[in-house]
Amino acid sequence: MADLLVHTIVSEILTRVPAQDVGRSKSVCKQWYALLSTQDFVRIHCSRSLVSSNQRLLLIDDLTCSVHPIIFQSNDYGPSSIVTFPFHHQNNVVSILSHLNGLLCVCLNHTYELLLWNQTTIAFKRLSTPDSHGFYINNLDAVVLYVDADDDYKVLH
DSSP, X not given: OHHHHHHHHHHHXXXXXXXXXXXXXXXXXXXXXXXXXXXXXXXXXXXXXXXXGGOEEEEEETTEEEEEEEETTTTEEOOOEEEOOSSOOOTTOXXXXXXXXXXXXXXXXXXXXXXXEETTTTEEEESSOTTOTTSSOTTTOOOEXXXXXXXXXXXXX
16 A cells, blocks of 8 residues: 555656656666656656646757747747757758657658657657658658557557
């Protein structure tokens, strides 16, 4: 009973901390890693971050990518924090095609490669090989991210 209470309290606290801190918390112990890696935790954490005080705006401009908190009272956004692209790209040729639960599906416009990118953890995965030019055809293709019945992330292309 005490273990369940501790697990519930830890889970309730960690679903309220910023995503970057959640990522760092995975290295605390095996139990926290297991808890923080579940789809249930991700779903609850994302639903709690949907409140207006937690909304962020991602701007991609030339060589920089910045995240700004949105200030709804003044219809403005606050000071930015710079996010570094973890993948090689050319100037101003990264397009965001879809997003879900903090994951972005982006296209490198100079090669038409698709990548799944978590800007919080800086991790990314290529959805196409570097030699697959034309995998994504701009203006002709659509990309959607979704979670299937087994709670697995899927890309519909």
